[in-house]
Amino acid sequence: MIDFKLDPKSGAPFYRQIIDQIKFGIAAGKLKTGEQLPTVRSLAVDLKVNLNTVAKAYKELEIQNILATQQGTGTFISDLKIQIPTEEKKNKLKEICNEFSAIAFSYGFSIEDIINQLQKQKSDENNYK
Amino acid sequence: MIDFKLDPKSGAPFYRQIIDQIKFGIAAGKLKTGEQLPTVRSLAVDLKVNLNTVAKAYKELEIQNILATQQGTGTFISDLKIQIPTEEKKNKLKEICNEFSAIAFSYGFSIEDIINQLQKQKSDENNYK
DNA sequence: ACACTTGTACTATACATATAGTACATTATG
């Protein structure tokens, strides 16, 4: 389970910080398929925010098919591999990359800069194997 | 010179659409170092928005050292070549790439998927030249 | 059936953002 934390100074809204931490948790392997997340209430109390703030984060992740909620039971990490249809997945990748390059671009980086950096990351990753 | 256009349905604010079109114009080679952009007034009239909306776009690009403004004269594309990535900038790139690959991971994409998509984007961009 | 736990919906409010209106400051040019 993740140790959720909110930083009021970060500038990023609370609900987005929650979303990011869950996504990072999945990417880092700390959250696995089927695992239950804290309930909206318990996490809200824990983070000292309103339960709707947590619910909003969960809701957005549910729309993205990253979480599955069951009323009365809880919220769970869904099986990411079989969730998104391939065609939709391709569009999602395009969307992510567009947003990605737009942000990088605003910092003065070219697409090439990004590709080079990612390739560096990729070889780093292989070194761990 | 770019043929500026605004799409009210796009969801993106006008000033950001202007920014993006200038950035893409530079990336596509349509705008070159030293070239003068339309004045805030003329572009505002052309796009049927307030001059402050254009000014805001120019201002943001000036802060990013992409444009240089001279009161009484106009706004120009600055010399982008001398913007060598500093140490700080490199770290920023790394940071951005880390965050995005983490997000892409959570959707089930690999770094390779991202690189492939970005290379596709890059060649699309070159086709405009 | 009942109590309890879970997520959801509706409302209000404070705050930020985008755009516009208007007046001002600075520079160029004749």
Next chain:
DNA sequence: CATAATGTACTATATGTATAGTACAAGTGT
């Protein structure tokens, strides 16, 4: 020096966003 061109600053307003308060609905387990 005067005028016109240019970007800038200040203000107002409408709209969207984030968060919270509270009540509701749906499922669980005894």
